[in-house]
Amino acid sequence: MSVHKRDVKVVTTHQLHNMKERGEKISMLTAYDFSMASILDAAGIDVLLVGDSASNVMAGHETTLPITLDQMIYHASSVVRATKRAFVVVDMPFGSYQGNSSEALRSAIRIMKESGAHGIKLEGGAEIKESVTRILSAGVPVMGHLGLTPQSIYKFGTYTVRAKEEAEAQKLLDDAKLLQDLGCFAIVLEKIPSTLAKKVAESLEIPIIGIGAGPHVDGQVLVVHDMLGITKEFKPRFLRRYADLHSIMTEAVQNYVQDVKNKDFPTEKEAY
Ligand code: KIV
Secondary structure, eight states: OOOOOOSSOOOOHHHHHHHHHHTOOEEEEEOOSHHHHHHHHHTTOSEEEEOTTHHHHTTOOSSSTTOOHHHHHHHHHHHHHHOSSSEEEEEOOTTSSSSOHHHHHHHHHHHHHHHOOSEEEEEOSGGGHHHHHHHHHTTOOEEEEEESOGGGHHHHOSOSOOOOSHHHHHHHHHHHHHHHHHTOSEEEEESOOHHHHHHHHHHOSSOEEEESSOSSSSEEEEOHHHHTTOOOSOOOTTOOOSOOHHHHHHHHHHHHHHHHHTTOSSOGGGOO
């Protein structure tokens, strides 16, 4: 059989597992479009997440609920076209997997076929067991997501830290173990106490990727627009800003506007 191979060593679920075993932390960021994904991939990111946070940062919605399967596939295929090395995971959007495992499988297969992504992520534990099992049985790598699960925001009512109480912490531990036993290759833990995240990471063999879950997990994920400082208002304690692109971009655009108004752009040298 002849196969078309990418010319760099690509990240696989197997390698992510080995990274956990040897204590190498996994880096993960969101990406939604070709240009950004090219930069992140070339900079050496291990996992690119086509997050349903696209609903917020790309489309301007208040929650992740409105984004559709077609829109996720559009973002995912743009990211996949840009990626040479990273493992690309796509969020299954709200409503595409919760109620019915046949629909979940159909949605996951559409994502894999139409975008060329390498795996999918979905939110929840025991309540989505059948969907997870069905998708895994088709050979699709599945990443879990527990703790603060933004698709359930109207159930929680707020975006505050989850699983501070014993009962919710125990359910999270049970759900994490269940997802591992079902065959998930990794789990994202969002906004939970650091001690609980540590307990999950230490008791499971699969990589645990945290966002607002402290340092004692196997990797970290952030929304790229937040860590690059493109968004300004979102300031949770867990967010470290590595750049202030909002200011840099604003100044660049203001300079452009001024140059156009003052007839300083273009010059003869910039014309044909
Ligand atoms: O959609 C997203 O960006 C996510 C991350 C916050 C993990 O699920």
